[in-house]
Amino acid sequence: MQSEIKIGQRFEFSLLSDSPTQERQAVVTRVLSNGEEGMGPEVDYYLAYWVEANELPETEVVTKLVFERGVDGKVYLDGRVVAITVME
Numbered sequence: 001m002q003s004e005i006k007i008g009q010r011f012e013f014s015l016l017s018d019s020p021t022q023e024r025q026a027v028v029t030r031v032l033s034n035g036e037e038g039m040g041p042e043v044d045y046y047l048a049y050w051v052e053a054n055e056l057p058e059t060e061v062v063t064k065l066v067f068e069r070g071v072d073g074k075v076y077l078d079g080r081v082v083a084i085t086v087m088e
Contacts, residue, residue: 005031005051010087013067017080025087026053026065046071 005011009028014021030052034043037050048069055063067084068076075082 005086007031010056011053012085012087013075013077013082015077015080015082021083025056027056028053029064044071 005028007028007030010025011028012023012025014023028051032050032052034041034047034049039047048071051067051069053065053067055065065077067082070076075084
């Protein structure tokens with residue numbers, strides 16, 4: 001599964017388990033494969049790639065986030081499913 005998200009790209013996301021959902025924004029800082037993230041080959045059965053991002057608006061203390069793209073097509077943050085909308 002190939003990543004369509006690029007470094008510097010901004011996106012909105014919301015945790016699908018939150019009710020009501022709160023839209024948050026972030027900017028991509030790195031896109032990594034399982035190997036680049038230091039994972040073994042067995043992870044390829046579960047995760048396609050990793051996206052590191054900084055939450056916006058940036059504050060004095062940067063909030064770093066790590067999103068995982070599953071081979072099931074879903075995106076996860078801290079093990080919870082999130083909806084992603086790429087901003088143009």
